[in-house]
Amino acid sequence: QVQLQESGPGLVKPSQTLSLTCSVSGGSISRGGHYWSWIRQHAGTGLEWIGYIYYSGRTYYNPSLKSRVIMSVDTSKNQFSLKLSSVTAADTAVYYCAGSGATFDSWGQGTLVTVSS
């Protein structure tokens, strides 16, 4: 099973852009039929799917966040990335990257991103 690891700043200022990268090991990000997602979890609450990217670059974003999200993939580095613009305190959460065929069968450990000045 693949392993995933998130990286990026743990603190972002309001109105700026949150940027995270997920490094995939133990398998190719170009694996057909596998999608690469970002999911977040606000403190003490449930899970919110942000969107996914396929190795080809095809994306689909949660409509509730679509206007602020950009995902990209770098197959040469076996990585994919998330950018979330115009952040506010409401974007403070643990951000997970995850891989899925149909269901999320591999997850990163999660990284806490705090939005604060």
Next chain:
Amino acid sequence: DIQMTQSPSTLSASVGDRVTITCRASQSISDYLAWYQQKPGKAPKLLIYEASTLEIGVPSRFSGSGSGTEFTLTISGLQPDDFATYYCQQYDSYYTFGQGTKLEIK
């Protein structure tokens, strides 16, 4: 959007008990339903997919059932390691999660 509603939000039980968690979808999702277990500070772990298929390595005391809009997760013979939060998730139309059920020790 497909909404997923779990009940109860919190469940108190003892080691050895049999417990059931319910998940309802706002529209039919066939059997495109998964269950996850999450422990504090950890990522969720896939337990069941296609409503009733156990992920490899998941103990047989976990079982899932249902189709359409109503689903259940049953744990028979609770073990100390099972006290955690459980989430259902639909993947019929992209992905949405239930709000979670926290299983506590009575």
